Amino acid sequence: MKIACPKCAYEPRPHDRWQCECMTLWNTFDTQGRCPGCGKVWRHTACPRCGRWSPHHEWYHDLPPIDLEEAESATEIPAKG
Numbered sequence: 001m002k003i004a005c006p007k008c009a010y011e012p013r014p015h016d017r018w019q020c021e022c023m024t025l026w027n028t029f030d031t032q033g034r035c036p037g038c039g040k041v042w043r044h045t046a047c048p049r050c051g052r053w054s055p056h057h058e059w060y061h062d063l064p065p066i067d068l069e070e071a072e073s074a075t076e077i078p079a080k081g
Helices: 068-074
Strands: 044-046 053-055
Touching: none
Parallel strands: none
Antiparallel strands: 044 053
16 A cells, blocks of 8 residues: 655655654554544644645555545544543
């Protein structure tokens, strides 16, 4: 599968890191946009090269279309109670 910025075609490297609001640093493509620190799902991703934001799913090329609502409901984290 090819992963590349939909705006400039930059292909993220394994050492690239994104920072969540919770201050966790990680490679967002290792987790399909879900922060391993707090569980937030980032729907948009900024490109390290051009700095522009794109919907996270648009970075994945050569994949069949996905139903975002179905994917989100399947990956919801249950509330602690």
